[in-house]
Structure formats: C-alpha cells, structure tokens
Amino acid sequence: MNIVEELKKCIEELLNKIRFDRNISFEIYKEIMAASDELLGTLNNLEKTKQIDEQQIKRLYENAKSLLQMIETVKRMRQDAKPSYIDDFIPSIASPPFTMPKSLFEPQGTEQIAVEVSGRVYSEKAELALALLFPGSITYRYGRTPVKVYCGRWFQSSRARISSLHELDPEPQFELREGNRTVKVYKPLTLRAFRLPRPHLICVECLSLSDGDENCGHSTPKIPIRRLPSNYPIIRKLELSRTEEEKKDVQMPMSLIISEVTFLKEIEVGIALIGFERTASVRGGPRQIRVTYDPPIGVKIKTAGISLKVRLNDDFIKAVLDSNRILRRDVILQLLANELADIMSDVGLPSYYHEPLLSAIISAIGLDEVVDEETVTSRLHDSSFVNRVIGALNTEFMFREGAVPDAQLTQRVLESLQSLTITENELRVRLYRTILHSLAHVFLLATAITSGSQLDDIDYLVNEDEAEIVIFDAVSGGNGSSKTAFEFLSEEGKFDVETYWQSEEKEEIYRPKNFDETAFELLLPCINSIADRIFLFGKVEPSENEIKRKLKELRIKEGTHQMAIRRIIEYGVSRLFPIGIGYHAVDYSDNPREAERFKEMATICLHGCPECISIGRKCNSGSFYEKYNISKLALDELINYNLKKLTVTSLSMDEILRVLREYGVAILTAPCMNEKLREELLTRINSLVLQLVGREIDGKHVKLSGHWIGTTPNFEGVIYNYMFQLV
C-alpha cells in the first residue's frame, strides 16, 4: 500500500471514531468533516498528478526514442545526400498509423535498416529489408547488376553464421521458441551486400553459389546457371501484446466454424527471419534447399489485426480420426515429416535431404498403404528399419542429382526417429494443428479477397492454445486490410423491402464480398480436385462447364502421360498423398522423363492443392514444409462435420423447411452415382428449389444462397449441393 492510501485509511478511521463520539460538538464535527474532505480531495489530486507525470515521462521517453531513431537515420545517410524531412525523418518520428510512404511504390513502416552495397549505404524500411534484402538473397534494386546480401558458408549444416557479416543490434529484440530451443532475435542495423561476379556457378548438391561468399566445399561439380536462383525468407512471427476493440459474430453457416471475431486496434508482433529457402533449376529439374540463420534477425512492428476464434472440439478430432483412415494415415505421415525435419535440424543434416529421406522412410515402413499408428511405430522400432531406409535412399538417388547424404548423420537421424512412438494423443494434436493452420490459410486468403489486398500486405499467426487465428496488416502502422475485412465481415441484419428502401445500404457504391461468404467459398470442394478425382476414378462426369474444361485439359495430358496415369489409377486414391513424395513409388528407373511425369501426376489434388489453400512462401512453415502442415482433406472433414446438422439428404420439402426453421440455413445434398439418372435427379432437385424460392417462413423468405458440387467419398460419383437461407 502506498503512503496516500495509508493516509486515506487513517482519515477514514478517524472519521469513523468522530462519527460515534458524542462528546464532540456539532460545530467541531462539521469543521473536522470539512477539513477531512479537503484533505481527501488533495490526496486524490496528488494521485492524479502522479499519473499525469508518469504518462508524460512515457511520452518523453517515446519521443526521445524516435529522435534517437532519427539520429541513426541521419548517421546512416551518405554525406552528399540531401535528406528530405518528409521522406526521411517523418517515418522515424511520427507515431503509427500516420506514417506515409514516399510514393505508391514505397513500402510503409517506421523502422529503418541500412543496406551497404559495396561501400554505398542505402536506407530501407525494415519490412522491405526483411522481405527482399535478407542474407543470401539476390536483388536488382541497386542497379542493373545483381547484388547479393552476404550470407557466408552453410554447406556442412545448412546454418549460416551471419553475426560477423552484418551489424546487428547488440540487444535482442525478443525471444522466439523454435523447436525445443529458445533463440534470441536481433535487429539488423546494417546489412552488407556486394555485386555478384560473373559467371554464376552453383553447386548441384547444396545450391551454394561460387561467389566468394557462399563457396561450399562439396566435391560435386559447380555448374554455370543462366537464371539466378530464387530465394524466399523463412519467417516466424510472434505476438508480443495486443489491444482489443470491437467484437462481431459471423452468420450461418460460417458461425459453425468461427465463434467470435475481434478487431485488434493494436497488436505488437515480433517478426523474425530464421533462414531462407533457395530454389534453382539445376540440370533441368527444380531443386530446393533451406538455410537457417545463426542468430535469427528481425524487428518488432505495431499494427492492426483481427482475431478469429475457431470452434474446434475434441469430439470432432476424435470422430474424424476414427472414421477417415486415409486422413489418419496422412496425419501419421505429417507427424513423421515434421519430426524428421526437427531431428535433421538438430543433427545438422541439410534440409534438401528431407524429401528423399522421407520418401525412403515411406517406402521402408509401407506408409503408401493405409496403416495405423501401432503398425508404423512397430515398423519404426524394428531392428532392420535403419538398413531398409538406407537401401531405399540409394534407390531414391537414382533419380536425383548429387550424392546420398552423409552416412553417419543419416544413421543418427534415423536412430533418433526410431525412438518415436506415435500415440493417439499425438495424432489428435497433429490433426488439431493441421486444421488450425489450414484454416489460417483460408482466412488469410479470404482477408485478401475481401479487402482487395495482396498476400504480401497481410500476415497470420496461429494461437493453438486458444484455437485462435490472428490476421494482421504486415506493416508497422497498419495498411487497413484487416480493418476492411472486419468491416465487411458478415452481412448483418435481415433483408426486408421496407427497411431496405429506407436504409443507407442502397446508397453503397458497390457490393463487397463479405469475409464469411469468401471464406465459405474457399472451404467448398475445389474445382481442380473434383476434376482430378473424376478424371482418375470417376464414373459420373459432371456437365458443369468449369469441370468439363478442366477434364478436357487433363485428357490432353493423356497422350503423353499415359503410363503415369495408368500407374496412379493402379495405386488408387488412398495412396495419392504418399506417392507424391519423392521417387519411391517410381519403378521405371531407366526412364527419368517418365519418372518426372509420374511425379507430376502424383501430386494431383487430394491433399491441399496449390490453387485452393496453399500460399507457398507466405506459409509460416515455409513452402518447403507447407504440405506437411496443411490439409484440404482435413478441412473437407471439418466442413462436412459442421454442416451435418444443416444437411438434408432426402428430397423432402418438409425436412428442408424443418431445418430452415431451426437454423435459418438448410443444405440439400444429393449424390449421383449413375450418369443415366442424373437428368432425372437434377430435374427433381430443380423442382424442389423452385417450390421453395420466395416462400415466406416466420416473416422471412427462402432464398437460394449456394450451389456447389463435390465428389462422393470414393470419388466415383458427384454430389450436388443446394443451400437455402432465410433472408
């Protein structure tokens, strides 16, 4: 207790005594009461003054910090440059969101980083520097010749030690949990870069450039390349603090998945660059590697965002794992893939061996088949496991450039993996994470579509403990994307002709696509996947133009990919995800082109196809490991589970009306397994739709608010879906 509160307590005690003391005259009592009131008032004022002082001190501190930033900016500028107050200093001293970019082509942001290119210093916004000018990246930003940011050698462990190459802030910005370790993240003050010499030679093994910076020690040949490799940063994000504002609910049917949405007026996010991915075309085929930084670099940004709480209960996770054995096997595979990545990182085996090693493991323990976790665990624990994987790895490298990984390191990785025991609980946790992560991709895409922003303008965080997904503006000060998505979250209020006429709604310039509408559309079965599945396994061909067009494209491939297609049909639906990893399912070793064709066809959509929920390098796991962290199949299960109570499977008007009355939404679902009966089925559905449209129920009207097609669980038939809503 502070002294003011103690004094107040004493006064209160004294007053209590006086109130009950009959010896004190009324005049004196009045005098004492007046004096105590005055004293209490003074004490209250004193407290207020103290608070004001604290706020002032805080403000002065912030100002001093901004001025310090400005001094740093000035220090970094060249002597002959003419600094502009608006361009160069306002971003440093103004508080967000009042920071202004120089032009439409300039990024926003308040934090500055100096980039020194062969002696010349450029000042760049931190967000831009972290996105484009990270160690190992190549840019054409500073003239016609390519400039590379120093990265150093990494070939032995895929770990680049960058602290001696760049000037980092001695004080860490924040701490980050990466795997089992906590790492400190440092802000780069100056990033150093150099003009890349010609010719551009690259190592086929580890994709290091022979440029005097990376030069690896591999004995494999260094080959000249025409196109420089593409580099993408691997970014980790961490929420540091938040200020919540308004809350909103979404409407059915998305309210079955999203329980609450909150606008975050301010959210402080730590952005750390833990490494980068490099992709290069080497001898005709694409190759990818993943390099980690030691230490990670990053900055803190204050921005705006939206928090979406997801309804994801244990009952659903348990039910779906029990009922869908293909998904269960896929989850086991994802778990193994992530475990393998962690072990490889700990042991120091380069990440470009991840896919071949995982492919060999799949082959060795028979993960192409639909197997359960007990079988996988027992096969992992089998004494012959390591030898079988090494044998399969040698076969795998018949199709690959470069040498097999270091024998000793491989042995260590596989031995560590052997200690893994996959339990039901681990599978549930993995599936929970996969669904949350997949939903985060969906919400990120929905935010981009609703707000009209690019994927680079926004970003996401997943809070697994709270089943929460946070979408935020990817720039300090914010750019309005999340605010727009929040404003157009859902269509509120019912439609009514009289209220519509009087409302301001009709004055709107355009009809925005609502966030929940967009997210729901993204969760619907993807057209590409339907076409792929029907092409390979379907017996009923839908007549929808979109699908017919895709099927036509696939049929063109039939001429060249005949063998690959036949093999994939032989393998069957259940094996599609594992056979797409590596070359273990390829057995025509004498024809590498056929092997590539098979690989191309094996990645058809069953499991998060590129065009629906994949976001590539924007994925928090990086494009390298994205497919082991998301699943469209799991999202399909989530949507089926949640829509179950809204679904009517019989062509019964009474049943549709009952569901409509109860939930306000009803979905008529009709599978078609026989092409001859399709017309009859669709005519009956149409007739039902027409009899429902416009009907009045409890003061509202029935509206046709959705139509989509899907595939039956074994992909042989087509499911027609019609959604009705009361408006």
Next chain:
Amino acid sequence: MHVTERNISLIDVDLLISECILANRGKPAFAYFISPFISDFKIPTPLAKFASNVINISDIENFSDLIILLAQYGGKVYIVTRSPLDLINTTISRAFIRKQIRMLSKLYKKECEIRVNPRLHAKVTVTSQGAVSGSFNLTESGRFFNIEEGQFFPNVAEFREYYLQKLDWARDLFENRSRPLNEDDLNVNII
C-alpha cells in the same frame, strides 16, 4: 405462389441464378423480361449473397450485372419494352427516360435481344424455371418501393399448364408483335 413487393426481387434474383446454373451445365437457359419501363437497380446484399464452386456470382452489384452474367454463361436474354423514342412523347420524366436508355444500352452492347412495342403494358418475367407476372415494372420502384401484386408459376408439374401459357405468350409477343430495338431508339435527344 403469391408475389408481392416483399419477395419479387428475391424470386427474380433466384430465377436468374438458377438459370446461370443451368447455362453452366450446358443446358438451354433463357429469360424473357417484359416490362414497359426498365431501369437498373442495385441488388440488396443479402439477395446477392451466394456461395458456389461452379458459378461466379461474386461481382454482382446491379440487376443488369446478373442479366449480363446469364448471357455470358450462354443463356439467351430476350427483352420487350417501350422504346425511349416513344416515351419522349409521354409525360414520363426525362430523368427516368435517361435511366431506361442507360439500361437498354448496357444490355444492347452485351448482345441481349431487345425488342420494343409502343402498346406494351404487361409485366412478365419468364425463364426456363418459372414465370412471374404482376403489376411490377423492372425498375427499382417496381421491385421495392411500390405496393405490387402478382403470381409466380414455377415450371413444375403442378403449375406447368399456367407456366406454358405465359411462356407461349411471351414468345409470341417477342417474335411476332414487337420490332427489334435499333440505335435510333437509344439516340434520343433529351433536353
């Protein structure tokens, strides 16, 4: 089904969406719009809300967009109305005639078949899925503001007889009793 100003716009929109679904399926899809007065109006957001993986209703803002979308999916759009050239000699407000010209020009450019009849007073919408007839013009007032009344005959067994009557009548009006709209009808000098 009884139709009033409360549900006419909803039935209109849903009929056109159903027609788009059919057209996307490669089936013959068409829509007859018969109304002496035609002007564009914004579709209220709850009515335009639609989720699909086969047809794209996302960019729909005005009723004309929905008609154009149907035409883009391969559906046939037939319109019978009164020519702005005739309307100029009536007491109809100049502002409205301008609106009618704007709407007709937009649809004319998108290859909708438009015909005119100076004696037209009927208001009917017929698609392959159903027919709506009543007092409502294809205008914002007719669809939302005025007190209106009419009937909806879905193309189902129960109402097929009435539906076919409307369809035959609409066809006859379009093909035999109206003349095609030409550029002169749209180049009206309004002071």
